[in-house]
Amino acid sequence: MKPAPFQYHAPKTIVETLDLLARYADDDGRVLAGGQSLVPTMAFRLARPKHLVDINGVTELNRIAVENGRLCIGAGVRHSAFETPVEDGPLGRLLASVVRHIAHHPIRTRGTFCGSIAHADPASEWCAVAAALDAEMVCESKVSGTRVIPAKTFFQGIMTTALREDELLREVRLPMLARGTYAGFAEFSRRAGDYAIAMAVATYRLKNGIMSDMHVAVAVGGAEAAPRRVMEAERTLIGRPPNLGTFQAAAHAARMAIDPLDDPSIGADYRRDIVRAMVSRALENAVT
Amino acid sequence: MNEQSGATKWIGQSVERLEDPPLVTGRGRFVGDINFPRQLHMRIVRSSHAHANIVSIDTEAARELPGVIAVWTAADIADVPPIDFREGPIEKLAPYRQPVLAMHKVRYVGEPVAAVFAEDPYVAEDAADLVTMEVEELPVLLDARDDPTEFSFGRDTEAAILTQGYGDVEAVFKLAAHVVELKLTSGRHSGVPLECRGAIGRYDASRDVLELHGAAKVPHRNKELIARMLNRAPASVQCFESHVGGGFGIRGELYPEDVLVCVGAMRFDRPIKWIEDRREHLIAANHSRNQHHHIKAACTDDGEILAIDDVIYHDNGAYVRTHATRVAMMTCGVLPGPYRVPGAYRAVCHFRLTNKTPAATYRAPGRFETTFVRERLVDAIAYQLKLDPMHVRRLNAVRVDEMPFKRPLEALGEEIHFDSGDYHALLDTTLNHVEWTRLNRELAARRENGEMVGVGLAMFVEKAGLGPADGVRIQVDTTGEVEVITGGASIGQGFETVMAQVAAEMLGTDMKKMRVIHGQTDRIEHGIGAHASRATVMTASATRVAALKVREKALNIASELMQAPLDTLDIVHGEVVIAGRVGGPSMTLGQIAAALGPSSKTRGDREPGLSAEGWFYADHQVYPYGNHLAVVKVDPDTGAVKVLRYVVAYDIGRALNPALVKAQIAGGFAQGLGGALMEEFTYNERGDPLASTFADYLLPTLREVPDIEILLTEDYPSPLNPLGIKGAGESGVNGVGAAIASAIDDAIGIPGAITVLPVTPQRLKAIIDGKR
């Protein structure tokens, strides 16, 4: 449980960070954010980065702000920042209800939102939220400058993203949810704070008592290699009133649509069942 | 002489723990805190194959790393025998002992194959990474129910077949009105202390003494075992216990790492420090509990159990460690629990080795498993015969007028004699406490409304206080401070507090004046350590004897010096006084100690020192008993189980410190809950462990463990020791699997549904959905 040898770098600015990444990316250099995923993997020697570029001292990255209808979350923002709503609308409330499912309080005071997105664990709550809301990932490198990658193409597989080795995920932008948007979350994990077996994020808006097509989103996390919106489930909701029958139909559609992970501890069928339960519950839980 | 002083009563009080101040102020000293000048760090290279022939081990690259002193494989310690059995050599089992480093073959993932010694723990780990092993894979054996395979040339993996029983089983079954049959499995889990293991070997050439620091549980026994294995006189080996962050039966046994630091210390003439990491702990320290039972009961129409016939497949993992076959043998002996079973009984245990981490004792060994099996059986009898399960329990439980109850079965080598108790009365206490009838009505109403809620109960008999003898030495210094020198061990249970309470009460002095010594083999010759719920029964009883002797010595000389008749004296607040007289003459224990000094003029021809050794002897263990009751709610969509309410009723005989007894029960319950619902060492088909981190080996946390209700009774003090003590350590864990299984059956409305522990959500969902 002692990491393999590495060199430690502590830049103070984004420019320095990008410089260091440009220099060391090829030589197994990595960003160190909250360290709550990276450090344990290093302790197990599953990861052996030769260089760590610690961004904890880069104060420019600590920003969290609403700009152009988007919540911009800098790479220095910790999970615990969301424990009280960061804005007074459905998005702030959704994030506050989601964050308490991420690990335990001490871990949340260190781990970062962007670190979760960059790490892309299939069962990361923030990744599921990012998928549901079509988040934008702002990636930056010395060589290729800034790229904005939508969630849909960003998440590529188990701990695999479109982020390049020399790129810093500088911030993530979540579209604000208009007032009146219903948003809900549900997950199932064996213990409080564990990575979930499956989870669902759901949003919708009502027009004349039925769910309107513009704002329906159902995303599933934990069940597949990467979180994603499940169109089959969304379609069953559009144009319908929000009641248990409709929700269960969507849940059933999600259950059928997914291609579940199958590992020795959790079988594919069981995961499908959990997806169904969580999609239904996320919709039932949804509040505005 | 009056034994009870007129002074403060300590026994029976929930006093604060004597040992807490250093622990809660960050001044504890755990093995990781201990360092010696010039020490080297050891790192173990472990097998990543579950079963393979070793072709070669390449240590060259590791040896060349700067800072590395040596890298050993089995060939380097050919003179060190395999880890021996604690109770002495057993010829038949000897071939199945674990070598300190794997020889020729590896038999589980995690088995030590090489040891790296380096100047720095980081370097040691870097070097361990460079050790490579060439192997020839062999087929793995992972299920003890499968046919045995070859262990070594000419020997198969069924290391022993153990049996216990009485009566003519076939004859009783032939005539029985009903036969109830079940197949049940208890999963592989274990005690997982928060502090991983650690060991520091140190050889003091100036005194020719080999020291092992970081000993726990049974330091005196390990001293003997190390001496035996390394061919040294026991007097030249000393073990030292530091603070211990949890033991639970698995920590403190003699493991390969302990032997390696000792051998290394002597070979290199430098202290060797080894601290286990969590992954190592989960694959290297003893596992436990994994058994498969195929049990049958022969019953009468009204539910009386006439005979039991059980075939057990005990999965002991890859080797037979220090306990030999103890858990399996205990399983055979304690299975009938509180029930009479008058006709016949037979347990045949196939003690088998598999390619998994070796297994041994974990808190309530053989009892967590058998209570699950036995109480499942009783529920099944009730269901099959359409009887009330509580009626079946009452009918079969040994009655108070049958006590002491002898049963021709054995536990830990002694015939089982239940010393005292009223099982029916305690069951009434439990059922009345929860208002059983009303509770069932309420739960039934909730089930009608679609909720999956249910209740289950388990009865059990514990066992504690294994003899035959334990001794304690007490000495008072000239300031009146008292050393209580025991051969016990403290694994966090409050050992110091309880010994101090007993000594203080007998001596009539403040318990804060006590210094309780434990786990230091250089301070006292013998010691039983802390296991099998023995410490309070045996060591506290010995403490009482020693303290009473000291008291007698003190009063004897005080009587002369104070010129007062012996029977008028008492010791109050550490002073000898004339009983009932305020403001009369007095002498402090410190003054008496001075008066008894070797060169004191007042000593007369008395033996010097205000000190005494006391021994307590026990022919038989004591048998406390209890009930567990669980109310659970099942989520049919996920298979998750939530414990809504949990009650433990337990007759402890006499609680020296009720708060500590309750803490033992509550802590045990948390571990039982883990074993019932969450904790499981699983393997893939290649024998790779799948639960080697806390992300996969699920210990219940504060969020999963509900508050429990504890009904502690002292109705039947044990007649086998003067304080009436029975043990407390294992009662909280004993019945959890059984009670929760029964409650889940009730909640989902499928009698007998639960046959495997732990009841994971995935398993339960499959049962609910009928996909068994």
Ligand SMILES: Cc1cc2nc3c(=O)[nH]c(=O)nc-3n(C[C@H](O)[C@H](O)[C@H](O)COP(=O)(O)OP(=O)(O)OC[C@H]3O[C@@H](n4cnc5c(N)ncnc54)[C@H](O)[C@@H]3O)c2cc1C
């Ligand atoms: C006990 C425990 C339980 C946990 N439970 C959960 C849970 O339930 N749900 C959950 O989602 N997470 C959980 N986590 C993980 C936690 O949320 C982490 O904080 C998160 O996954 C990673 O964030 P971090 O800031 O700690 O990243 P780090 O660990 O520092 O980095 C993780 C990876 O992302 C890269 N990285 C980080 N930031 C950037 C960036 N800005 N640009 C480019 N690359 C970057 C790093 O190079 C590294 O490869 C748990 C962790 C622990 C220890």
